Amino acid sequence: MLKIENLKASIEGKSILNGINLEIKAGEVHAIMGPNGAGKSTLSSVLAGRADYTVTEGKANFMGKDLLELSPEDRAREGLFLAFQYPVEIPGVSSTNFLKTAINEKRKYLGLDPMEATDFLKFMKLKMEEMEMDKSLTSRSLNEGFSGGEKKRNEVFQMAMLEPKLCIMDETDSGLDIDALRLVSAGVNKLRTPERSFLVITHYQRLLDYIVPDFVHVLYKGRIVKSGDASLAKELEVKGYDWIKQEVEAAV
Amino acid sequence: MNLLEQIKSDFSNYAAQAEPGVFFDKRLEAFAELEKFGLPTLKNEEWKYTNLRKIAEGNFTNTCNSNLDAKTLIEAGILNRIECNKLVFVNGCLFPELSDFLDEEPGVILSNIAQARKNHTSIFDAHFGKYIKLEGEGLNAMNTAMMSDGAFVFIPKGKKLRYPLMITNIVDANSHPVLQQPRNLIIIEASASATIIENYIAVGSNSSFTNVVNEIFVDENASLEHYKVQRAKGETYHNNYTQIFQNGNTNINQVTLTLDGQWVRNNLHFYMNGQNCNSLLYGLYITDGNQFVDNHSRVDHAKPNGFSDEKYKGILKDQSTAVFNGKIMVHLDAQKTNAYQRNMNIILSNDATVNTKPQLEIFADDVKCTHGATIGQLDEEPMFYLRSRGISENEARKMLLNAYADDIAEKIKIPELVQILEEEIERKL
Numbered sequence: 001m002l003k004i005e006n007l008k009a010s011i012e013g014k015s016i017l018n019g020i021n022l023e024i025k026a027g028e029v030h031a032i033m034g035p036n037g038a039g040k041s042t043l044s045s046v047l048a049g050r051a052d053y054t055v056t057e058g059k060a061n062f063m064g065k066d067l068l069e070l071s072p073e074d075r076a077r078e079g080l081f082l083a084f085q086y087p088v089e090i091p092g093v094s095s096t097n098f099l100k101t102a103i104n105e106k107r108k109y110l111g112l113d114p115m116e117a118t119d120f121l122k123f124m125k126l127k128m129e130e131m132e133m134d135k136s137l138t139s140r141s142l143n144e145g146f147s148g149g150e151k152k153r154n155e156v157f158q159m160a161m162l163e164p165k166l167c168i169m170d171e172t173d174s175g176l177d178i179d180a181l182r183l184v185s186a187g188v189n190k191l192r193t194p195e196r197s198f199l200v201i202t203h204y205q206r207l208l209d210y211i212v213p214d215f216v217h218v219l220y221k222g223r224i225v226k227s228g229d230a231s232l233a234k235e236l237e238v239k240g241y242d243w244i245k246q247e248v249e250a251a252v
Numbered sequence: 253m254n255l256l257e258q259i260k261s262d263f264s265n266y267a268a269q270a271e272p273g274v275f276f277d278k279r280l281e282a283f284a285e286l287e288k289f290g291l292p293t294l295k296n297e298e299w300k301y302t303n304l305r306k307i308a309e310g311n312f313t314n315t316c317n318s319n320l321d322a323k324t325l326i327e328a329g330i331l332n333r334i335e336c337n338k339l340v341f342v343n344g345c346l347f348p349e350l351s352d353f354l355d356e357e358p359g360v361i362l363s364n365i366a367q368a369r370k371n372h373t374s375i376f377d378a379h380f381g382k383y384i385k386l387e388g389e390g391l392n393a394m395n396t397a398m399m400s401d402g403a404f405v406f407i408p409k410g411k412k413l414r415y416p417l418m419i420t421n422i423v424d425a426n427s428h429p430v431l432q433q434p435r436n437l438i439i440i441e442a443s444a445s446a447t448i449i450e451n452y453i454a455v456g457s458n459s460s461f462t463n464v465v466n467e468i469f470v471d472e473n474a475s476l477e478h479y480k481v482q483r484a485k486g487e488t489y490h491n492n493y494t495q496i497f498q499n500g501n502t503n504i505n506q507v508t509l510t511l512d513g514q515w516v517r518n519n520l521h522f523y524m525n526g527q528n529c530n531s532l533l534y535g536l537y538i539t540d541g542n543q544f545v546d547n548h549s550r551v552d553h554a555k556p557n558g559f560s561d562e563k564y565k566g567i568l569k570d571q572s573t574a575v576f577n578g579k580i581m582v583h584l585d586a587q588k589t590n591a592y593q594r595n596m597n598i599i600l601s602n603d604a605t606v607n608t609k610p611q612l613e614i615f616a617d618d619v620k621c622t623h624g625a626t627i628g629q630l631d632e633e634p635m636f637y638l639r640s641r642g643i644s645e646n647e648a649r650k651m652l653l654n655a656y657a658d659d660i661a662e663k664i665k666i667p668e669l670v671q672i673l674e675e676e677i678e679r680k681l
Binding site for chain 2: 048049050051071072073075076077081082084087088090091092093097098101102103105106109141158162
């Protein structure tokens with residue numbers, strides 16, 4: 001589904017990603033862990049198409065297309081979804097209108113007719129029940145006045161509505177208390193299917209207790225320096241990141 | 253003939269056959285002020301960014317002449333979706349066929365000025381020219397000296413105007429450049445209330461200058477909703493001075509919407525002459541091409557416990573220019589004043605210009621006042637967020653600008669007018 005080869009990226013001349021190689025197949029859940037400043041959020045930003053970053057080298061192929069050539073909106077329409085670490089509050093844009101526009105723009109891109117208003121509302125109602133979303137959230141302006149937990153749940157709800165192929169979750173656990181973390185993870189687990197893949201970016205292992213990954217990668221200084229299964233996350237929880245840093249420094 | 257010469261000539265013709273009386277005396281006084289001060293120039297601080305040169309050059313014709321029929325006028329943009337009382341003026345003169353009143357409450361007077369002077373002389377003379385400042389205000393003096401017709405509204409004590417009154421001024425510049433000077437006098441007595449919509453439109457390819465003066469008196473415990481919609485397309489020059497004189501415990505909601513017009517200057521002056529006045533001033537301007545729009549406002553908090561909230565928002569495209577100058581004056585007596593003022597601008601091109609000057613002058617010592625101005629582009633973070641959900645850049649920009657403008661649209665309490673505004677925003681963006 002996604003194949004990243006030797007991806008290098010910089011911001012304002014400062015190199016952040018120094019050659020990422022990663023392959024995610026349909027239905028797999030990959031976790032990217034790493035200390036602060038390793039390049040975790042940069043990786044998600046580059047994949048989603050944030051303009052602040054310059055890709056200096058490498059390739060990313062998504063569903064047979066050159067991902068890096070696509071505009072952010074076309075990446076989304078092809079089935080990529082980024083759950084933001086800090087979802088933006090947009091006063092005056094209603095959540096409902098926003099979702100309807102997003103769905104219909106994607107349908108247009110795929111050559112489908114727009115969804116009728118009543119069909120859309122039915123679909124939204126269904127998804128809200130499935131995701132146990134409070135009705136009041138969709139009647140308000142997008143993320144406006146939402147608590148940290150509500151914002152993250154709303155990201156997962158959008159995911160359910162837009163039905164992406166690959167979900168990138170950028171530090172979704174940051175700023176969540178344990179109850180909110182459980183709710184958000186339960187939402188994500190409902191969306192797991194044999195076709196849909198996830199790239200879960202996190203600093204802490206605790207999120208991975210709820211969203212259990214197939215693969216865990218450690219990012220350090222802009223490179224994946226270690227890969228393993230879910231047990232690697234547990235090991236990091238116990239031992240911290242220092243031993244990995246030492247291993248890397250020793251190898252140099 | 254330049255504008256001043258023309259006004260002088262028109263005035264001497266008028267004076268030769270005018271009946272003596274209060275009305276004539278006020279106009280004579282105004283004419284003397286105009287002769288003394290002339291028209292404002294760029295040297296005047298309040299006109300620093302606003303050039304009257306093209307207007308002063310003149311060659312406008314001051315005449316009612318128009319061949320337009322009712323159907324054409326309606327299509328030109330009379331807002332007939334709104335159920336309301338209507339006064340329609342073409343080139344400054346009443347167009348009776350389209351003027352229509354729904355309110356028939358005894359005591360309520362809706363009329364044009366020309367009729368009101370004859371039929372309600374004592375009320376007219378008691379208020380006309382009482383509130384508007386002439387000294388140093390050449391355009392106000394010019395309007396007072398040589399005014400066209402306009403609306404006369406009198407809501408007696410405790411009465412409510414059930415339907416809004418829409419005052420539509422239409423320029424018909426099909427055959428020649430037009431000068432019109434609408435003059436509206438609105439009197440709302442104690443505990444009474446009214447809603448007024450000013451609607452400006454234009455047809456024809458010649459230029460025009462519309463110089464409006466509104467005098468509005470709101471007595472104790474009364475309330476006013478006042479909307480101004482500027483949609484006069486083409487080579488139109490428009491100056492509007494609205495003077496609101498409010499007594500204690502009054503509530504006023506004023507919204508100024510500037511969409512079209514080559515050159516527009518809005519002057520809005522609130523004078524709070526009593527305690528517990530509540531005044532809201534909101535504005536939205538969306539400019540493109542080489543439009544020039546200037547919003548000048550002044551709120552005088554003269555008595556204690558007043559509240560004012562002012563918010564003007566602009567969206568500028570192409571080579572257009574906007575000016576904002578807001579002054580909040582808190583007088584020595586006006587303790588416990590709360591006053592807020594903001595001017596926000598989004599610039600969508602490299603060639604647009606904004607000059608903004610929010611001002612506070614405070615002479616009382618126990619007040620809460622804030623002011624501020626912003627000029628910037630559309631924020632990148634919300635743009636990226638919307639795009640990352642599959643929404644195109646264009647559509648995302650539209651959604652964000654609509655949201656920005658809706659903040660002002662929601663201050664309008666007539667749903668049909670909000671809808672019309674939303675269509676206009678869509679058109680302009």
